[in-house]
Amino acid sequence: MKKVLFYAMTGEKMCFQHVLMNALDLHNAGCEVKIIFEGASVKLPSVLQEESNPLFGKALDAGLIAGICFACSKVMGVFEVNQAFGLPMLDDMYGHAGMKSYLAEGYEVVSM
Numbered sequence: 364m365k366k367v368l369f370y371a372m373t374g375e376k377m378c379f380q381h382v383l384m385n386a387l388d389l390h391n392a393g394c395e396v397k398i399i400f401e402g403a404s405v406k407l408p409s410v411l412q413e414e415s416n417p418l419f420g421k422a423l424d425a426g427l428i429a430g431i432c433f434a435c436s437k438v439m440g441v442f443e444v445n446q447a448f449g450l451p452m453l454d455d456m457y458g459h460a461g462m463k464s465y466l467a468e469g470y471e472v473v474s475m
Contacts, residue, residue: 366395366470368429370462373475374403376410382475383418386427397429397470398422399453399460400445405435409444434458 367389369382382398390396400408408431411419422428430451436442446452453460462472 364393364395365389366465366468367397368462368465368470368472369396369398370460370472370474371398371400371404371407372402374406376407378475379404379407379411380418383416383422385473387418387421387425390425390427395470396427397465398427399429400431400435401460402432402435403439405432405439405445406441408448408450409441412448429453430460432460 367386369386371379371382373379386396386398408419428450430453431445431448433442433452433454434457436445436452442452455461455464465472
């Protein structure tokens, strides 16, 4: 089974929509998929939740969201909001969400 990690960096909602569409499409095809919010994308979970974004809801329900970057959430002023989601706050790489463990597990990393 193919494993894909989407490492989302951009804070543009339209760009992240494509992360969600691709992640769900691959998941539905039988791939093991994870999404990490890193960089400016850490501002998006609350936006997507507020608008009841159906793709975000499906990704949450499917367990595709691996977590949100701890350090970027702090720097971007959204730590408390993101922490309230109950998703893991990832800090394994100098306070940021690292890729190393996913690469070790055989994931292909796609950064968008």
